[in-house]
Amino acid sequence: MLQAEWKKKREQVEAALAGELRPGDVLDKTLASSMEYSLMAGGKRLRPILLMAAAEAVGGRGEEYLTSACAIEMIHTYSLIHDDLPAMDNDDYRRGKLTNHKVYGAGMATLAGDALLTLAFEVLLRQHGVSDAVKLTVLREVSEAAGAKGMVGGQAMDLGAEGQQVNIITLRRMHMGKTGALFRAAVRAGAILAGGDAAELVSLTRYAESFGLAFQITDDILDVTGATEDIGKPAGSDERNHKTTYVTLATLPGAEKMARDAVATAVEALTPLGDRADFLRALAEFLLSRKQ
Numbered sequence: 001m002l003q004a005e006w007k008k009k010r011e012q013v014e015a016a017l018a019g020e021l022r023p024g025d026v027l028d029k030t031l032a033s034s035m036e037y038s039l040m041a042g043g044k045r046l047r048p049i050l051l052m053a054a055a056e057a058v059g060g061r062g063e064e065y066l067t068s069a070c071a072i073e074m075i076h077t078y079s080l081i082h083d084d085l086p087a088m089d090n091d092d093y094r095r096g097k098l099t100n101h102k103v104y105g106a107g108m109a110t111l112a113g114d115a116l117l118t119l120a121f122e123v124l125l126r127q128h129g130v131s132d133a134v135k136l137t138v139l140r141e142v143s144e145a146a147g148a149k150g151m152v153g154g155q156a157m158d159l160g161a162e163g164q165q166v167n168i169i170t171l172r173r174m175h176m177g178k179t180g181a182l183f184r185a186a187v188r189a190g191a192i193l194a195g196g197d198a199a200e201l202v203s204l205t206r207y208a209e210s211f212g213l214a215f216q217i218t219d220d221i222l223d224v225t226g227a228t229e230d231i232g233k234p235a236g237s238d239e240r241n242h243k244t245t246y247v248t249l250a251t252l253p254g255a256e257k258m259a260r261d262a263v264a265t266a267v268e269a270l271t272p273l274g275d276r277a278d279f280l281r282a283l284a285e286f287l288l289s290r291k292q
Helices: 002-021 029-039 046-057 062-083 100-104 106-124 132-146 151-161 168-193 198-225 246-269 271-286
Strands: none
Touching: 002 029, 002 046, 002 062, 002 271, 029 062, 029 100, 029 106, 046 062, 046 168, 046 198, 046 271, 062 106, 062 132, 062 151, 062 168, 100 106, 106 132, 132 151, 132 168, 151 168, 168 198, 168 246, 198 246, 198 271, 246 271
């Protein structure tokens, strides 16, 4: 059930992304090519799928919110482009392909990331079938997640922590911004767009925060145990960049237990939503067995 539904939703996202990118609207052809190179590079499309699944968990139809889902994926892709830059993690591969700056140069890659981030907000405003008030609420959720309170702030903490040992409280705070904030925004946006009530939003927020934690812990585990050909980027990059991770702080078995606990919390948070949240449950449980 999980794989079939995931495949269906991923294909919907891929088709919608191709329609929303509109390379002909970009002034510079190289910039358009650079944006398309990373945005259409495949991947799990997990964040837009979470938005759609959250909408369904509160009684909506996820495919009606593909426009907003695409905006979330644009923001995620921008963050990957910038994360891979020489001034950041200096990675050579992403999703099994050369990173954007390896193909287009650091300057153009930076601009492609900037363009995808700003395009995302334009795309959010294209969402049909919801009021302007709902659009503004979603815009606030997403902008806070993408900015200094979220992804950018978390990345700044990550950059400043290289070569330093940080405690688990600081690590958690950093990753709540860098990784968790967009998961939280995606899930909350899906619920808000589909008219979820306050209680449903509380349940889904708790789910999203635990999901984001589990994702980051398993990401740290994969950096140690995964193969480069499976994870699509060089394994062991955290160690090479002298980064503190859940594995270095808690040991591999300790990190694995933390991941199981976070997934259990995420699943438990969905109890009030009943069967409509089955796909979200399956996504959380998948994290414990993922290879990429």
